Amino acid sequence: MAGGGSSDAELLRGFKTLAVSRPDPAAAVYEVRLNRPAQRNALSPEAFAEIPRAMSLLDRLPAARAVVLSASGPHFCAGIELGAPGSPLAAVPGRGADPAAAAEGLRRGILDLQAALTAVELCRKPVIAAVHGACVGGGVELVAACDIRYCSGDATFVLKEVDMAIVADLGALQRLPRIVGYGNAADLALTGRTITALEAKEMGLVSRVFDSKQELDAAVAKIAKGYLPELEN
Template sequence: MTGGGDRGSSDPAAAAEAELLRGFETLAVARPDPSAGVYEVRLNRPAQRNALSPAAFAEIPRAMSLLDRLPSARAVVLSAAGPHFCAGIELGGPGNPLTAAYSKGSDPVAAAEGLRRVILEMQEALTAIERCRKPVIAAVHGACVGGGVDVVAACDIRCCSRDATFVLKEVDMAIVADLGGLQRLPRIVGYGNAADLALTGRKITAMEAKEMGLVSRVFDSKKELDAGVAKIAKDSRKVGMGSDGNQGCFAEKQGCDCRTRAGACSHMECGDAEI
C-alpha cells in the first residue's frame, strides 16, 4: 500500500501544482478560479517595491517552468503586490546581484566575467516568461521601473491601470538596460520609441504607453485592471486548450535570438563596468 504522499509524488502535475501553491520567497502563486485554468503569479515584495533580488531571478523561471508543463494551467496573469509593480533590479544592500559579482576579488577581468555570468542568468530568468507556452498577461499598476519594464516586455499581453508609469532608469545610472528589454522593446513599440525610452530615461504615463503599443489596454483603477485582466486571461486560455496550430504559432511569437543579442549587450556592459 502507498500513502497519500507517495500518490502525490507519482503524479508530476499534482507535484508541480503543490510546489506552485506552496509559494516562494519573492512570489505568490494563486489559482483564483480553478475552473478557468488561470494562474496568477504575483511579485510579492511590497516593502521593497517588488525589486528584483537574486531570489526573484531564481524563482521566476522556476514558476514559469512549472506552469509551462502543468496541464491545468491555460493562462498566466503576472501582477504585483503593494502600490507599485516593480522598482527594477534591487541595487541597495547585499541583495544587489550586480555588485555581488565583484565581491570575490579585485581582478577586473575576473570581475567582468563574473558580471557577465550574472547578467546572462538574469536574462535567462526573464526569457523564461517569454518561453512559457501559456499566454502570460502582465497587469501593471503604479511604478514600473528598469528591470520591471524588462519583465513586462517578456509578457504576451500587457495591460495597466491609469496610475501606471514606465521608465528605463538605467541610463541615469550609466548602465545598460540589457535584461532583454532592449531586444524586445523595438518589436513592441518600434525602434524610435524604444530608443527614446532607453536613451532619455524619461517616464511615460499609462496613456503614452498605450499610444506607443507598450500596453494594449488601460483601466481606470487597480480593481478594474484586475477584473479586466482576469477576463482577458480567461478568453486567451483557449490557446492553451489544444489548438495546436495556433499554439505552434504562438510559441514562435518572439522567434528570434534574444539571448544571443542580449549576451552581446552584456559584453558591452562588462566593458563599461571595467572602465
Template sequence: METYRSIEIVHKIPNSPVFNLYLNRPSVRNALSGDFFAEFPKALASLDQNPNVSVIILSGAGDHFCSGIDLKTLTSISGGAQSADRGRTGERLRREIKTMQDAITAVEKCRKPVIAAVQGACIGGGIDIITACDLRYCTEDSFFSVKEVDLAITADLGTLQRLPTIVGYGNAMELALTGRRFSGSEAKSLGLVSKVFSSKDAMDEGVRAIAEEIAAKSPLAVTGTKAVLLRGRDLTLDQGLDYVATWNSGALLSDDLFEAISAHNQKRRPSFSKL
C-alpha cells in the same frame, strides 16, 4: 505548491485554467532581489508543466508592479565581481548578467501565454519583464520608465532588444536615452500596452476575462501562435512561413482541429483536452 520568498502563485478560482503569478515584495515596491532571479524561472517552469494551467496573469502585490532591480542586489553584483584580475572579474560579471537575462527570458520560454497587468510603478527591470510578456495592460495611474541610464547602466536584461519591436526603434531610443517617466495613456499610444483600465479592480476583472477567453481556445493553437510569433522576430518572411509550415505539419492534424470544426457546426462551445 512550492513557496517562494520573492513571488507567489495564486489560483483564485477553482477549476479555472487561469493562474496568477505575483511579484511579492510590496514593502519595497516589488524591487527585484537575488531571490527573484532564482525563483521566477522556476515558478514559470512549474506553471508551464502544469496541465491545469492555460494562461498566466503576472502582476505586482500591493500598489506597484515593480520598481526595478533592488539596489542592494545591484551593489552585491558589482561588488562581488571585484578581483585583482580584470579578465576574471569581467567573466564573472558576464555570467551574472546572463543568469539574470535567462530569468526574464523564461517568460518567452514558457509555452503558456503570460499577461502583464501593471499598476503603479513599472521601472527599469519592470520594463524588462513586461516586454518579455505576451500581452500587457495597465491602470490609468500606472507609470513607466526605462531608468537604467540614470543609474549609469546600459539596460541589459532585454528592454533594449524587445522594446523596439513593440514601440518602434525611434520611440525606444528616446525612452531609453532620456529615462523619462511616461504615463499609462502614453504607454497605450506607443503600443506598449493594449488597454488602459480606470482602476486596479477594473483591470483585474478585464484582464481575467481576456485570460479566460484565451484559455478556452485550443491549447495547441495558442502555444503554437506564441511560439511562431516569437520565432518570427528573428526570421525573414520566407523563413517564418517555412517555420510555421513545419510547425503545423506536426500539430495541425489534432483532435483540437476536429473538435473546433464539430463545435462550430453544432453551434456549441468547443471543449479541448489539457496540454
C-alpha cells in the same frame, strides 16, 4: 507532469518573493504575483531565481492554460535591487582585484538575469502582464517579456539605467523595438524619462488602460479566461 491537486500544491509552496496561485478553481488561469510590497517588488537575486522556476512549472502544468503576471502593493516593480547581497550588479571590484575576473563574473551574472526574464518569454502559455503604479527598469524588462500587457491609469513606466550609467541589458533593448518601434525604444532607453499609462498605450507598450487596479484585475481575469477552451471532463 500530471495535472491535479499535487501539482497545485507544488506551485503554492516554496516561493518567497512570488505568490503563485489559481484564483478561480473553475478556471485554468494561474497568477504569478510579485510579492515584496515593502520593497516595492524590487527584483532581488532570489526573485530572479524564482521567476524561471514558476514559469517552468506553469509551462509543464496541463491545468494551466494562461498566466497573469501581477504585483502586490501600490507599485508593480521598483526595478532591480542593486544593493542586494548576491546581486552581480552590486559587486564593485576593490583595489588589487583582477579586473578580468570581475568583468567575467559580471558578464555571467547578467546572463543569468537575462535567462530568468527569457523564461517568461519561453513559457508556452499566454502570459498577460497587469501593471499598476510604478514600473521601473527591470520591471519594464520583465513585462516586455510577456505576451500581452495591460495597465491601470496610474501606471508609469521608466528605464532608469541611463541615469545610473548602466545599460538596460536584460532584454529591453532587444524586445522593446519589436513592441514600440526603434524610435520609441531609443527614446525610453536614452532619456530615462517617465511615461504615463496613456503614452504607453499610444506607443504600443500596453494594449489597454483601465481606470483603476480593481478594473484592471477584473478585466485581465476575464480576458485570460477568454483564451481558454472549455476543459474536458
